[in-house]
Amino acid sequence: MTGATETGVVRGRASTAKTVAAAAVGLSALLFALALAAGFELLSLTGRLAGVPTIPLLGGLLVTLGAAVIAFGAGSRLELVETDPSRSAGLVAGTLFTGIWFVVTGLVASQTLGLGTVGWLAAASLGGAAAFAVTALPREDVGSTVPAGALAGSVGLVMLTGGIGPDWSWSPAGFSDAQSVTVFPRVVIPIAVAFCALVVGWAAAKAYGGFGARGRHLGAYLLIYLNAGSIIAVLFVLVAFVFAKGIDPVMAGVTVGLGVGPTTTLAVDLVIPFADVRLFGLSYDVVWPVSWPFVMNGASILNDVNGVWPAIVGTIWLVVGAVALAVPLGVGSAIFLTEYAERGRFTQVVEVATNALWSTPSIVFGLFGAAFLLPRFTPTPKKSLLAGMITLGFMLLPLVLITAREAMLSVPDEYRDASAALGVSKWQTVRSVVLPAAMPGVVTGVILGVGRIAGETAPLILTMGGGTFVTVDQAASVVDSFQLTLSPPFVTNPELTQATTALPYQLYQLILANVGQSSGIENMDTFRWGTALVLLVVVLSFYAIGIATRQYFRRKLDYE
Amino acid sequence: MGTTDDATDWQRHANRRLATAREFVAETETDALAAGLVGVLGLLGGFVGFLVTSQYTSVAVAAFLAAVGYGWVRHRELTARAVTLAMTVSTSLILVLILAFIVLEALPALRYESGELLGVSVPGLRMFTGTDWNPATNPKRFSMLPMIHGTVLVTIVATLVAGPLGVAAALFLSEIAPPRVREFVKPGVEILAGIPSIVYGFLGFAILGPWVSDQFDLVGQGTYLFVGIVVGLMALPTVVSVAEDAIDSVPESMKSGSLAMGTTDWQTMTAITIPAAFSGVSAAVLLGVGRAIGETMAATVMLRNEPTIAEPLYNVFYGFETLTSVIANKYGSATGLQESALFVAGIVLFVSVLALSIGSQLIEAHMHRKLGGSE
Known part of the structure; x- marks a missing residue:
């Protein structure tokens, strides 16, 4: 009977304690959100929130949070709350808290108290050592709550008591005037609050799980999920931001309807080389049903809407050229390495060279x-x-080689054996068995690789050049410019040996250029954002296609 | 004794090679050998012709193509093998060519900046002892130290961002995430790698830069700290994908053995998975560091582009120049010695990233051996 009542009491206490821990996790989340809002200036630090000045309010919340976590830790240590702590919070937590408290005490000692190098180093070491002792030596329930709660509590107290008020500022001593830095509350408070919320949130999640294996599991998962979530959030914000900024200039003046677009002449000319005799000619004008000035125009003072057509053409030609060079070389090398060469010194060297x-x-x-x-x-x-x-072809080559090789290695040997058993030669096997089976992997690799080189700027600055504002008739017209000559090298193409522009390169040039009035560009900023959006869409669509292809084939072909 | 043994060993080796070659020649038909010879000569001729800018390059290439065409019709098996071998060799040659050509172009600057060390003249020494970058007035000085300092600061910040976040994301993707979340997060990380560096740079230049200068009341625009953060974000996908591969390669049997003892997932990860995959994960971080060192455009448009060393040395709020940005900025306007000095910066970059790449490959190979991988 007594046992039953006791369990009931413990259960009651445990559920209250769990509620406290859960509330602490929730409060941490709220503080984290408030810190983000303050960081993005959605929440004014000088104003009021719910009738209370913001900074003391945040400070008060931090103090409450710190106290709650410490109380939970103490309750667990005094066995008032049933938990399952390990003997120590562990070396990882110990090292992290040592680092945090070393920095905090060091900054306070050197900047607030004005101690010299020796003084602040001693104080910081003392603070770090104390944090280590508190974290690593006692049982886990104290070790993981007290340093975290103390951190949040002391930061909160500084804010609550006006130690950091709205007018506070700090410049580190020893920085010259030309390279001076000033830190204001608008930077410090969001960062400090968000950081404390993370640390205490981790401790509270551990407490919620009752420490021990389960508590650590919860604490770690909280941080890892938060990390993955923020990576995706950053990605989303970046892409959405470029879209929001660039969509207006890109869509300016778009009209759809019969005969509104530019005219393209499709012409076929059959000419005998070297003899200026025209055998046969055909030409037909096509009028596009869409007019999309930003995409179809160049930059010119005569245009209503300036555009980036020459840069798009340049990017297309770059991709075509790089693929034509890299894909045969890369796939051929992959065939040799997987099908012909025996594993040894030579293949190892090639592998190291490719990865390098x-x-x-x-x-x-x-x-x-x-x-x-x-x-x-x-x-x-x-x-x-x-x-x-x-x-760019050289840059694409290792990517094609690596992915093609992986794809070929993943083709099961049974396929090859079956083909060989039919008495088919090696090359026939490669061509009709290995290559088709490896094709999805190769294609995906090439598409993703193309996405990468299509956005590459740095090599183009050194090798391709091109202007900042390019008119439509400066767009590269490679196909029309092949010329045959009687003396070596027999084929020339002046268009290929001419500087031209490409999307990433043009964006770089636009960033460097300050004014564009002489080329008819009134607002450089919107033109830049438009170019950035077009570039982003081109590159990301390669990625989207590549990833979609991979998902599709992965579902269709599963060798295992 | 040892040397004679070595010599006979070497001779035996050479003899065996010679014998195999002779056997090959004896077994192969004459027209195939002739076509092969023409092909090799054509390829070599084409390469040499290209190097010396001969107009007959195309003739040599045409001879090579003709030989390949003939071989393709008559001896397909042999030709396929030979052509793919030639492709493999030329792919590997690119690395050698890169090193050769940037060293060749860097020689004038290296010679100009020679310094004495223990009575021996060392080319390029002064570039790493002085701190002056002064290409315009005499005496001209091309110190690499300001750029190396910038690259080191940016790389440290970027590693602090990409390392922990990347490894945590890799753990999430390979061990924690439910399949549906994984299907969503993994392409997201890949797309993060797909955003062109110039777009990151533009966002940094147009939005982040002015905001930071305002927040910290800086003189002018450009900080190593925020370039490092942006570069870290760009290096993140490299870390994630390589670390994820490493974690995935830990045999399932090891993990299930631990789970069968009644541990939580997280205990299994910290006690089994992470220690087993540790070398692979550190290789991933090394590759991420390599990416961060080589990242160009974000640094170029976000920094101040004046080779100076920040004061004090750890002042990450002022960003001047990195090894990559100095090349992107000054190439084109630079001539003579200064252009050559940019190639020295290229050598420093190339060699350090090459070392990181080879180091991480050695670590990965070690890990595969340890785990008794499939290869």
Whole structure:
């Protein structure tokens, strides 16, 4: 009987304690949200919230939160609350709290108390050591709540008592005037509050789980979920922001209807080379049913709406050139490495070289292109479309090779054996068994790789060049410009050896340029945002297609 | 004794190679050998012709193509093997060519900035002992230290951002997330890698930069701290995907063994998964560091572009120049020695990232051996 009552009492206490811990988690979340709002200036730190001045209110909440967590820890230590703590909070938590308290006491000692280097170092070491002792030595319920609660409590007290008021500011001593920094409450308070909320929220989640294995599980999962959530949130905000800023200039003047768009002439000319005889000619004008000035125009003083068509054309040609170079080379090498070569020194060297090539910085590829390619296409070194294509092709190559190789390695050996058992030659096996089975992986890799190089700017600065404001007739017209000659090298194409522009490069140029009135661009800022949006859409659609292809094939082909 | 053994060893090796080659020649038909010879000569000729800017390059390439075409019709099996081998060799050659050409272009600056060390003249020494970047007036000085300082600060901040967040996200993706959430988060991380660096840079330049200058009351615009944060965000996907692979490669049997003992998921992760995958995860962080070092555009448009060293050294609120941004900024307007000095910056970048890449590969290979992976 007694046992039953006792359990009931303990259960009652446990549920109250659980409610306290859950409330602490909720309060941490609220404080975190308030800190974010203050950081984005949605919440005024000088104003009032619910009738109370904001800074003392936040301070008071932090003090309450810290007290609640410490109370829970103490209750658990005195066995008033039934928990299941480990013997210690552990070295990881100990190290983290040591670091935090080292910084806090160090800053207070050096800046508020004005101690010298020796003084603040001693104080900081003392603070860090104390935090370590409190965290790592006692049982887990004290070790993980007291340092966290004390942190929130002391930060809260400073804000509550006006130690950091709306007019507070701080410049670290020892910074020269030309490189001075001043910290204001509008920066410090959101960061401090958000940080304390995270630390206390973690401690409260542990407490909610009753410490021990389950408590740690909850505390860690809280932080990890928050991390994943914020990564996605950052991504979403970035993309949404560019869309919001860029959509107006991009959509300006769009009209849909028969005959409103520009005219494209489709022409076929059959000419005998070297003899200026025209055998046969056909030309037909197509009028587009859509007029989309930002996409279809260049930059010119005559335009109503200026656009980025030449840059789009440049990007398309770059991608075509890079793919034409990298895909055959990469897939061919992957075939050799997986199907022909025996694993040994040679394949290892190639593997290391490919991975090294993959991580080589893009600007180094640019330097290489400038030194290796530019002097060899034209008599005097000149930036050109061809050099840009080849440089980007070199960048794409390791990506294609790595993904193609992975795709081929994942084709089961039974496939090859079955083909070989039919008496088919090696190459036939590769062509009709391995390549088709590996195709989805290769295609996905190529698409994702193209997405990466389509947004590459740094190599183009060094190898391709091009202007800032480009008119429509400066758009590269590669197909029309092939010329046959009787002397070597027999085929030339002046358009390929000419500088031209591309979307990422043009955005860079627009950032550098301050004014664009002479080219008919009234508002540089909107033009930049429009260009950024077009670039983002082009690149992200490659990614979207690549990822969608992969999902599709993954569902269809599962070898395992 | 040892040397003679080595010599005979080497000779035996060479003899065996020679014998295999002879056997190959004897077994292969004459026309295939001839076509192969033409092909090799054509390829070499094309390469040399390209290097010396000969107009006959295309002739050599045409000869190579003709040889391949002939071989394709008559000896498909052999040709496929030879052509894919040639492709593999040329892919690996690119790395050598990159190093050769940037070193070649960097030589004048290295020679100009020679310094004495223990009585020996070391090319380029002064670039790493002085702190002056002064390309305009005599005596011209091209110190790399301001840029190295900037790159180090940016990389430290970026690693602090990308390392912990990336590893946590990788744990989330491979161990924690329910399948439906994973399907949503994983492409999200990939798309984060897909946003072009110039767009990140533009956001940093147009929005973040002015905001930071206002918040901290700075003189002018450009801080290492926020460049580091942006670069860290860009290096994050690299860390996530490589660390996720490493965590995934921990055998399921190890984890289920632990779970069968009645541990929580998190205990299994800290006690089994993370220690087993530790080397792979550190390789991921190393690769992320490499990405951060090499990131160009965000640094170029967000920094001040004047090679100076911040005072005091840890003042991350003022950002001047990194190794990458100095190249992107000054190439084109620079000539002569200054242009050559930019190639020195390229060498420093290339070599440090190469070392990181090879280091992380060694760590990964070690991990695969330890876990008894499939290969």
